[in-house]
Amino acid sequence: MATSFDVAVVGAGLGAFHAAEEIAKKSKSTKVAFIFGYTFQEFPLAAAMYLNNPDEHEKWTCGIPEKWQQRWPNVQYFLSSAERIDCDKKEIRLVNKGPDAGALISYKAVILATGSKSPLISPSPGMSLSERIAEVQACGKALRSAKTVIFNGSGLVGVEMCGDFRVQNGYSARIILLSRSGKVLDTDFGEKSQSPNPAVVQRVTDILTRKFKVEVKHGSVSDPKFSDAILSPGSLKLDDGESLDFDVYIPCFPVGPNTGSLVSSKRDLLDAKGALLTNESLQSTSHPEVFGVGITSTKVPGHPVSARITAASQHCALQALAVIEGKPVQVFKDKGAPPPMAHPMNVKIGHGPGGYLIWTSLPGPAKVCCCQCCQGGFPCCPPPCCWCCVAGCSGVCGTCGGPAEGEAPAIFMKSLLQKFQIHGYxxxxxxGGEVPKQDKMT
Known part of the structure; x- marks a missing residue:
């Protein structure tokens, strides 16, 4: 027998959090099933740090659900992941694992914020904390002893992984950053931009190759086995026939939307890449009670990405309420703050001491506060622009007369991420007591 809810929210990231939060605030009488799917909460924006150094992992993880769950009276958490989301029956069957093993949930509307498949960067659906810790430790151990590492994907994630590898593991290993275009940041400057900012691309390339000793390699690979990470020695054959030997291989790109649990009698539920086919309301074109955040054919372009996801989540929450109330849905209009920008605000090449951060495209007020306009960095940045409570604040915008970049902003960013609890982290x-402490890295 299925347990009935008005709205089901599926996902463990900030998209799902903001959707559940919006419904909880707008309609206290609406019963919400929040299918979180894990017994722990992990902060994905810190992944480059703890994958390169597992000692960092616990700092960005909470294994005690009572501490990270929000207390909304009309929202019930489910800590087992979805095995099957039947869009015809409007039912969700949970996997036979975890605290809510095998539960059956029915809904009137569902919001899917399941994210993309990102091996190692994110835990696999349904993974226990013990399994995740073992995976992070295995990755850190393999990277620490590797002589050659290939990071496949030269976007923001790949660049960040290169930097954090150097910060945590030194300069003795060879790093190859594989790029389909032969350039860095070839996919991360937003769909509103026809091409990346050439000046930023060149600056990031210079820092990567000269300071961090990274080889940017032009090449691509179609073999599907390289969609997963490989933590043991092997050989990668590029599409042009060239072979590259490695000790560790890590894909740094999203493999595709986590929509494999969706089933429907209608063939037009998903597109060829697995994205939910949606209209301008982020509503499924075949099942009008289904909404998607970050996994849809209707793109939500712009930076910062967290603001775009938040805006889409809040919109889908309101539209789900409209559906169950028999009201018309509205076209999505990104009213997030800050407003959409074509370029990311910064490029992180590692966190903390030894890392490097380049400010690229801040909103107007932040640009003034960070002294990008006049290059008035430390020690000339005036109050109230100084973040006196955050480590690295004295150099957050670089040094006076110099570019808005450097090691100090990288130190600042690590400290700032620890204050990122506004999104429910x-x-x-x-x-938690059930999981043994990991071995310390040496």
């Missing part, structure tokens, strides 16, 4: 720093 809470309780960092505790695995």
């Amino acid at each position: 809470k309780g960092f720093g505790e695995y």
Whole structure:
């Protein structure tokens, strides 16, 4: 027998959080099933740090659900992942694992914020905390002993992984950053931009190759086995026939939307890439009670990405309420703050001491506060622009007369991420009593 809810929210990231939060605030009488799918909460924006150094992992993880769950009276959490989302029956069957094993949930509307498949960067659906810790430790151990590492994907994630590898593991290993275009940042400057900012691309390339000793390699690979990480020695054959030997291989690109659990009698549920086919309301074209955040054929372009996801989540929450109330849905209009920008605000090449951050495209007020306009960095940045409570604040915008970049902004960014709890990330720093402490890295 299925347990009935008005709205089901599926996902474990900030998209799902903001959707559940919006419904909880707007309609306290609406019963919500929040299918979180894990017994722990992990902060994905810190992944480059803890994959390169597992000692960092617990700092960005909470294994005690009571500490990270929000207390909304009309929202019920489910900590087992979805095995099957039947869009015809409007039912969700959970996997036979975890605290809510095998549960059957029915809904009137569902919001899917399941994200993209990102091996190692994100835990696999339904993974336990013990399994995740073992995976992170295995990755860190393999990277620490590797002589040649290939990071496939030269976008923001790949660049960040290169930097954090150097910060955590030094300069003795060879790093190859594989790029389909032969350039960095070839996919990360937003769909509103026809091409990346050439000046930023050149600057990031210079820092990567000269300071961080990274080889940017032009090449692509179609073999599907290289959609997963490989933590043991092997050989990668590029599409042009060239072979590259490696000790560790890590894909740094999204493999595709996590929509494999969706089933429907209608063939037009998903597109060829697995994205949910949607209209301008982020509503499924075949099942009007289904909405998607970050996994749809209707793109939500612009940076910062967290603001775009938040805006889309809040929109889908309101439209789900409209559906169950028999009201018409509205076209999505991105009213997020800050407003959409074509370029990311920064490029991180590692966090903390030894890392490097380049400010690229800040909103107007932040640009003035960070002294990008006049290059008035430390020690000339005036109050109230100084973030006195955050490590690295003295050099957050670079040095006076110099570019808005450097090691100090990288130190600042690591400290700033620890204050990122506005999106529902809470309780960092505790695995919980059921999970043994990991071995310290040496």
